Amino acid sequence: MLTYRKRAAGAALAGVLLLAGATACEGGKKDGTGKAAAPSPADRRPSGRTADAKDVEALTTAYGKTAAAKSAKVRMAVSVPQSSGGAGAPIETTGVQGWDPGVVDLTVKGASAPGLGSGSMRVIGLKDVSYVQLPADSPLASGGKRWVKLDLKEAGGTTDVLSKLGGLGDAPRQGQDPARQLALMISSPDLKRVGTEQVAGADVEHYAGTLTVDELLAAKGSNAVLTPEDHGKLVAEMRAAGIQGYTLEVWLDGAGLPVRTKTVAHTPGGxxxxxxxxxxxxxxxxxxxxxxxxxxxxxxxxxLFGMLTKLGEGA
Incomplete structure (x- = not known):
């Protein structure tokens, strides 16, 4: 029971770190048995691309404005899977996020687990380094040290431990900025304008689409906002995280900026x-x-390295 509680705490902590852009991933597991893998985004999409040139232009303009803004206040709900593959409870956050340079300062709720403590946590992300301030009653805090640090430059050795704790070894980068999501949407082969809706009492334009890694590869050179280098990085990130594809949605306000985005990343299974x-x-x-x-x-x-290693060993 003690080992289980510590592993649950470690998994919750790893999920929180994902919000700050922390990624512990390696090539996704392949299904080499010939058995059918889980349905891909392509299997769930409407047929054909219904977006016209005006819609693509609106998203392209939105990308430029969003990239230039460099930051925004954000309210986010993130669900990471349990080791069985089922969806976990949403982790709720509020705060501010910057994407040029990459930085976040978030207050996190809903990430509690046995052995982690109660109450909210603060998450700071500074480029390649993430910090989580543990709850005051967390048994993981030791010697008055409540901040947990993960340096992504040294993160290669944490993959196995994260995988044991919560099946997070192939987790994709969750803290995607809205400009990046717009860039992905522009390459979607089934991009469509859903219609005009209301968000917070204001009219917004709703767009949706899906994108697999193969489709992103095929779209090289046709996306007006992605340089060849940027395109290559996106493909490499999807492959490294074991992502089969995305289901994407965005809502643009009257100024042409995203007021809401929804992203679902799918892994193949097997x-x-x-x-x-x-x-x-x-x-x-x-x-x-x-x-x-x-x-x-x-x-x-x-x-975090030493802490997770002890948790994974059941110490």
Whole structure:
């Protein structure tokens, strides 16, 4: 029971770190048995691309505005799968996110687990380094050190541990910025304008589409907002995370900026690994909001590597 509680805490903590852009991933598991894998986004899509040139132009313009804004306030719900492949409870966050440079300062709710503590947590992301402030009553805090640190430059060694804790070894990057999602949507072969809807009392335009890694490859050179280098990075990220494809939605306000995005990342599954989906539902406001965060003092932080290794061993 003690080992289970510690592993559950470690899995919850890893899920929280995903919100700050932390990624512990390697090539997705392949189904080499000949058995059917889980349905891909392509199997669930409406037939044909119904978006016209005006719709693509609207998304292209929105991409430019969003990229130029560099930051926004965000409210996000993220669901990461359990080890069985089933969806976990949503992790709810509010705060501010920057994507040029990459930085976040979030308050996280809904990530509690046995052994982790109660109450909200603060998450800071500074480029390649993420920090989580544990709840005051967390038994994982030791010697007054409530901040947990993960340096992505050294993250290659955590994949096996994360996988044991919560099936997160092939987790995709969850903290995607809205400009990146717009770029993916423009390449969608079934992109469509859903119609005019209301969000927070204002009229917005709703767009939807799906995209597999093979379709993204085929779209090279046809996406007006992606340079060849950017295109290659997106393909490499999807492959490295074991992502089969995305289901994408975006809502643009009257100024042509995303006020909401929904992204579902799908992994293939198979006999040795269940199909998994990672859901991110984000709302954005106050584009250009200041993001000023600092790393916590080093003497108040504990390294995630050692902590997760102990948890994975059942220590």
């Amino acid at each position: 006999s040795d690994a269940p199909h998994k989906r990672f859901d991110v539902d984000a709302s954005y406001s106050e584009y250009g909001a200041a993001v000023t965060v600092q790393a916590p003092p080093e003497n108040e932080t504990v390294d």
